[in-house]
Amino acid sequence: xxxxxxxxxxxxxxxxxxxxxxxxxxxxxxxxxxxxxxxxxxxxxxxxxxxxxxxxxxxxxxxxxxxxxxxxxxxxxxxxxxxxxxxxxxxxxxxxxxxxxxxxxxxxxxxxxxxxxxxxxxxxxxxxxxxxxxxxxxxxxxxxxxxxxxxxxxxxxxxxxxxxxxxxxxxxxxxxxxxxxxxxxxxxxxxxxxxxxxxxxxxxxxxxxxxxxxxxxxxxxxxxxxxxxxxxxxxxxxxxxxxxxxxxxxxxxxxxxxxxxxxxxxxxxxxxxxx
Amino acid sequence: xxxxxxxxxxxxxxxxxxxxxxxxxxxxxxxxxxxxxxxxxxxxxxxxxxxxxxxxxxxxxxxxxxxxxxxxxxxxxxxxxxxxxxxxxxxxxxxxxxxxxxxxxxxxxxxxxxxxxxxxxxxxxxxxxxxxxxxxxxxxxxxxxxxxxxxxxxxxxxxxxxxxxxxxxxxxxxxxxxxxxxxxxxxxxxxxxxxxxxxxxxxxxxxxxxxxxxxxxxxxxxxxxxxxxxxxxxxxxxxxxxxxxxxxxxxxxxxxxxxxxxxxxxxxxxxxxxxxxxxxxxxxxxxxxxxxxxxxxxxxxxxxxxxxxxxxxxxxxxxxxxxxxxxxxxxxxxxxxxxxxxxxxxxxxxxxxxxxxxxxxxxxxxxxxxxxxxxx
Ligand SMILES: Nc1ncnc2c1ncn2[C@@H]1O[C@H](COP(=O)(O)OP(=O)(O)OP(=O)(O)O)[C@@H](O)[C@H]1O
Ligand SMILES: [Mg+2]
Numbered sequence: 001x002x003x004x005x006x007x008x009x010x011x012x013x014x015x016x017x018x019x020x021x022x023x024x025x026x027x028x029x030x031x032x033x034x035x036x037x038x039x040x041x042x043x044x045x046x047x048x049x050x051x052x053x054x055x056x057x058x059x060x061x062x063x064x065x066x067x068x069x070x071x072x073x074x075x076x077x078x079x080x081x082x083x084x085x086x087x088x089x090x091x092x093x094x095x096x097x098x099x100x101x102x103x104x105x106x107x108x109x110x111x112x113x114x115x116x117x118x119x120x121x122x123x124x125x126x127x128x129x130x131x132x133x134x135x136x137x138x139x140x141x142x143x144x145x146x147x148x149x150x151x152x153x154x155x156x157x158x159x160x161x162x163x164x165x166x167x168x169x170x171x172x173x174x175x176x177x178x179x180x181x182x183x184x185x186x187x188x189x190x191x192x193x194x195x196x197x198x199x200x201x202x203x204x205x206x207x208x209x210x211x212x213x214x215x216x217x218x219x220x221x222x223x224x225x226x227x228x229x230x231x232x233x234x235x236x237x238x239x240x241x242x243x244x245x246x247x248x249x250x251x252x253x254x255x256x257x258x259x260x261x262x263x264x265x266x267x268x269x270x271x272x273x274x275x
Numbered sequence: 276x277x278x279x280x281x282x283x284x285x286x287x288x289x290x291x292x293x294x295x296x297x298x299x300x301x302x303x304x305x306x307x308x309x310x311x312x313x314x315x316x317x318x319x320x321x322x323x324x325x326x327x328x329x330x331x332x333x334x335x336x337x338x339x340x341x342x343x344x345x346x347x348x349x350x351x352x353x354x355x356x357x358x359x360x361x362x363x364x365x366x367x368x369x370x371x372x373x374x375x376x377x378x379x380x381x382x383x384x385x386x387x388x389x390x391x392x393x394x395x396x397x398x399x400x401x402x403x404x405x406x407x408x409x410x411x412x413x414x415x416x417x418x419x420x421x422x423x424x425x426x427x428x429x430x431x432x433x434x435x436x437x438x439x440x441x442x443x444x445x446x447x448x449x450x451x452x453x454x455x456x457x458x459x460x461x462x463x464x465x466x467x468x469x470x471x472x473x474x475x476x477x478x479x480x481x482x483x484x485x486x487x488x489x490x491x492x493x494x495x496x497x498x499x500x501x502x503x504x505x506x507x508x509x510x511x512x513x514x515x516x517x518x519x520x521x522x523x524x525x526x527x528x529x530x531x532x533x534x535x536x537x538x539x540x541x542x543x544x545x546x547x548x549x550x551x552x553x554x555x556x557x558x559x560x561x562x563x564x565x566x567x568x569x570x571x572x573x574x575x576x577x578x579x580x581x582x583x584x585x586x587x588x589x590x591x592x593x594x595x596x597x598x599x600x601x602x603x604x605x606x607x608x609x610x611x612x613x614x615x616x617x618x619x620x621x622x623x624x625x626x627x628x629x630x631x632x633x634x635x636x637x638x639x640x641x642x643x644x645x646x647x648x649x650x651x
Contacts (some may be wrong), residue, residue, distance in 0.1 A: 169366065171362050171364070171366040172366055172368060172369075174333055174353070174360075174362070174366070175360070175362060175366040175367075175368070175428075176368075176379070177332075177333075177352070177353040177354050178331060178353050178354070178358075178359055178360045178429075179354075179359065179379050179380040179383065179428065179429075179432065180354045180380055180383040180384055180432065181354055181383055182352075182354055185354075185383060189379075190368065193370045194369070194370055
């Protein structure tokens with residue numbers, strides 16, 4: 001039965017339409033704008049311009065902040081996901097709901113709240129002053145931007161790792177203990193290799209929005225830490241240079257594709273390999 | 276090692292365990308001797324796995340003590356025990372190939388040279404007939420092959436005791452028989468004490484040095500396969516191991532028992548005069564004779580051909596006996612039965628006495644049904 005039946009083709013049609021309309025067409029638009037000038041003539045100028053030093057600094061900043069935020073998320077999420085997966089099933093449900101709870105609140109409200117917490121006269125500093133300590137400058141630093149990313153994207157790291165971890169057969173852990181592993185050995189030789197795929201999706205799901213975010217950096221970085229997202233937004237919203245904006249977007253996309261390819265390669269090797 | 280535990284590698288003393296207020300093990304006392312092949316046999320849920328997990332260290336008893344070589348090991352974590360386990364569904368590491376699964380235990384603790392590891396893994400794979408499978412992904416192996424990897428993995432550290440929890444449960448009948456022989460050979464070659472869990476009585480009878488029959492968290496009987504088969508201590512054991520006709524009887528005096536309104540000579544003694552007892556007669560121990568020569572007589576109500584013998588049900592005064600005979604008898608035939616004194620086994624009454632009746636509900640269909648549910 002190699003031939004797809006007519007019915008099957010018909011059933012696939014809505015999906016095809018959807019894909020063409022909302023994924024392929026926009027991509028073609030982006031590519032079109034990136035390779036044309038304001039007159040509509042073909043040009044490489046936009047691409048070349050987005051590779052200039054000014055923009056490279058921003059690219060580099062975006063990448064480094066995204067890597068730092070992803071790494072911090074991983075460090076926090078991994079042990080958390082492990083602990084949740086070991087909890088009683090009834091407790092697991094509640095904890096997972098708590099993890100997702102902030103996601104039910106609007107992204108803007110969450111970021112505004114962090115502003116008022118971190119401000120020089122914000123919640124933390126008022127507390128410090130009450131305790132008779134020196135206030136600390138936090139808002140408008142790169143640390144604040146990273147904090148915003150970690151806070152907003154942490155659930156995307158916890159959930160995939162947790163999902164993989166609950167599926168790890170308890171008897172594999174027992175088998176490892178049985179063969180002479182202490183708890184640390186079980187972690188490094190069984191749990192970690194078996195949870196790599198969760199880590200890979202978590203890293204992807206945090207890294208991609210972190211590298212392309214534009215709101216967090218404006219509100220918590222105070223405009224001092226422009227990221228690629230901000231730059232693209234500005235091209236479309238204030239500079240009305242759609243062509244440059246599209247070119248930068250295209251480069252960002254290529255960057256993301258490359259980093260995802262690296263992650264996947266990493267997971268393939270580690271998944272099937274000897275520890 | 277003191278005099279009192281000579282030869283005993285594992286001792287369980289009055290072990291109790293309950294889960295959520297439900298008593299699962301109710302005072303288990305058991306000595307296991309070095310190099311023995313010991314089988315835990317009992318129906319589903321009787322506590323076999325729990326007992327095994329207590330020996331392995333995955334569960335701690337609520338009460339009672341576990342000794343290994345005379346030393347109490349209640350609080351010793353599993354990875355420090357000289358005991359390895361072959362898990363019911365193998366529990367092989369899916370991220371490692373066959374070689375690395377087997378080598379797992381060797382890579383822990385003191386560092387060995389890679390050549391030494393390779394030599395030992397290869398030896399082990401040869402023993403379980405898996406040479407050449409080193410690089411294979413464990414998930415691509417058949418059930419029998421996975422089973423062998425699990426055994427090799429558990430044996431590589433030369434444990435003193437190997438625990439096997441229904442290791443052949445998932446295999447088909449033919450493979451099961453082959454693996455039974457192989458396991459027995461491995462046990463004799465290595466001299467490792469095997470503690471084997473099964474609810475298949477045939478498997479238990481053919482492989483074990485010692486069988487421990489359990490029910491409802493209590494050990495019913497400990498003995499060699501012949502002891503257990505020929506001298507069951509109560510109606511539960513008699514019914515669980517093999518087929519048996521279990522009748523109400525009275526011990527008139529030593530060597531004289533009365534059942535089915537007849538008095539029989541037997542080899543049992545030591546009961547009170549007139550004590551009510553349970554009588555066991557195995558179906559293969561009854562001879563079919565002409566009515567006039569029989570000690571008992573009855574009507575054949577069903578005949579089933581089993582290959583080697585016929586299995587017939589005979590109604591004797593309302594009690595349905597099962598009898599295995601190589602002579603053909605016809606349905607509705609009136610036949611006599613002859614029972615030798617050594618075919619009669621007398622047991623004390625127990626709480627199981629009333630639970631096992633005759634074969635009146637017996638039919639082949641039912642038999643198959645019960646076999647199927649057992650295999651689940
Ligand atoms: N971790 C647990 N939590 C709660 N109940 C348990 C647990 N482990 C076992 N039990 C219960 O204890 C009883 C004995 O279980 P066990 O696994 O020892 O039986 P078993 O003799 O191995 O049975 P089977 O032949 O079906 O494997 C069962 O009623 C089971 O439901
Ligand atoms: Mg079990």
